[in-house]
Amino acid sequence: xxxxxxxxxxxxxxxxxxxxxxxxxxxxxxxxxxxxxxxxxxxxxxxxxxxxxxxxxxxxxxxxxxxxxxxxxxxxxxxxxxxxxxxxxxxxxxxxxxxxxxxxxxxxxxxxxxxxxxxxxxxxxxxxxxxxxxxxxxxxxxxxxxxxxxxxxxxxxxxxxxxxxxxxxxxxxxxxxxxxxxxxxxxxxxxxxxxxxxxxxxxxxxxxxxxxxxxxxxxxxxxxxxxxxxxxxxxxxxxxxxxxxxxxxxxxxxxxxxxxxxxxxxxxxxxxxxxxxxxxxxxxxxxxxxxxxxxxxxxxxxxxxxxxxxxxxxxxxxxxxxxxxxxxxxxxxxxxxxxxxxxxxxxxxxxxxxxxxxxxxxxxxxxxxxxxxxxxxxxxxxxxxxxxxxxxxxxxxxxxxxxxxxxxxxxxxxxxxxxxxxxxxxxxxxxxxxxxxxxxxxxxxxxxxxxxxxxxxxxxxxxxxxxxxxxxxxx
Numbered sequence: 397x398x399x400x401x402x403x404x405x406x407x408x409x410x411x412x413x414x415x416x417x418x419x420x421x422x423x424x425x426x427x428x429x430x431x432x433x434x435x436x437x438x439x440x441x442x443x444x445x446x447x448x449x450x451x452x453x454x455x456x457x458x459x460x461x462x463x464x465x466x467x468x469x470x471x472x473x474x475x476x477x478x479x480x481x482x483x484x485x486x487x488x489x490x491x492x493x494x495x496x497x498x499x500x501x502x503x504x505x506x507x508x509x510x511x512x513x514x515x516x517x518x519x520x521x522x523x524x525x526x527x528x529x530x531x532x533x534x535x536x537x538x539x540x541x542x543x544x545x546x547x548x549x550x551x552x553x554x555x556x557x558x559x560x561x562x563x564x565x566x567x568x569x570x571x572x573x574x575x576x577x578x579x580x581x582x583x584x585x586x587x588x589x590x591x592x593x594x595x596x597x598x599x600x601x602x603x604x605x606x607x608x609x610x611x612x613x614x615x616x617x618x619x620x621x622x623x624x625x626x627x628x629x630x631x632x633x634x635x636x637x638x639x640x641x642x643x644x645x646x647x648x649x650x651x652x653x654x655x656x657x658x659x660x661x662x663x664x665x666x667x668x669x670x671x672x673x674x675x676x677x678x679x680x681x682x683x684x685x686x687x688x689x690x691x692x693x694x695x696x697x698x699x700x701x702x703x704x705x706x707x708x709x710x711x712x713x714x715x716x717x718x719x720x721x722x723x724x725x726x727x728x729x730x731x732x733x734x735x736x737x738x739x740x741x742x743x744x745x746x747x748x749x750x751x752x753x754x755x756x757x758x759x760x761x762x763x764x765x766x767x768x769x770x771x772x773x774x775x776x777x778x779x780x781x782x783x784x785x786x787x788x789x790x791x792x793x794x795x796x797x798x799x800x801x802x803x804x805x806x807x808x809x810x811x812x813x814x815x816x817x818x819x820x821x822x823x824x825x826x827x828x829x830x831x832x833x834x835x836x837x838x839x840x841x842x843x844x845x846x847x848x849x850x851x852x853x854x855x856x857x858x859x860x861x862x863x864x865x866x867x868x869x870x871x
Contacts, residue, residue, distance in 0.1 A: 450509035457501030466825035478692025494853035513541035535590035542583035569864040584610040598652035599661035608657035608757040620769040627766035660754040668749025679720040776801040
């Protein structure tokens, strides 16, 4: 038996040596080639889905950055605990730099969306595709690219403007202000006409989404008449309205409601969000055992919580006290530790990952944007007050009357109204910058803030990779 095994070993060794002297041949069962991928509708759709994933910030850092970059820098919230404390405290203290993880996360997600969108657009003109497929796919890709550039412009100012997947010009310098603003405006106006009013699937690009992003772009760049005109186009679509109950705007059962123009869709466990996990303390009584939270906590200030009228239902989504897992009453209000519960705990959660969609533009935002633009052009008008009162009336807050308001006092009130309506929705930084209170407010909170802080630093890793990019002033 031993002699037999020795012969087998020798034969196998000889075969192995022969195999090593011959070229390896691999049987290929599939490969991504133009004929099998970019020239098929299924392949192009798969690539477009990648654009969506990146543009809607499906990465952990991306959606957290979208949530916390505005909240921490505007003084809307403060944080304590967890491994992310170093990142959040740097934002609160105006001590961020060009290596901040969240700044880089947004930059990467946006440019990966732009890259994939450009590949789609460079390959969509193909006789294998139907005309309807080409038209819709092109409009979706252009919208997602324009949205990504709008997001980058809001955070960084003008950035390198890539409109092709060609590798001939990878080291572009930053666009000028005029080039950047012209591109965003022209793209959003153009694609709005080709996008459906009612898309086939919630979360997809729509005419309302494109017009909503454009409306907010005009508002934040103080183009008041353009904002008024586009807000009217949105209202005339006839598909958006305020949800009757404010608390139902954000409920899982009511996702895709008539108030949402553009959202960051989330599902658990495939593409979750972790806002609650970074908000609630570890002794908070979670509804189900499949849910958990991190050590990080995100708190609202007493001054904000106490600023609501007693009848205002918008404050009902703020937790001011709770019975902890040890049966103790924990008082939050009075200690600057109230918690936002805009996003309910998902019964289908996968640990810290929840499936709540993150709203980007709601119909309430359009109504208040129109009211603000009207006031900036004409001063207080009944139309502007009526728009504000739609939002206040839904929340059961007292209605405003025209008498007694000046342009300045109504501007200040709209700023407060937006705080009450959109807390923890990533709006306050934009609002403060637009109303020239971002830096002064930070200084009033004893932060070392300067005019350059209205824009974040370009990630250092990208400046190192592309010497043509100039850093923002002050960094």
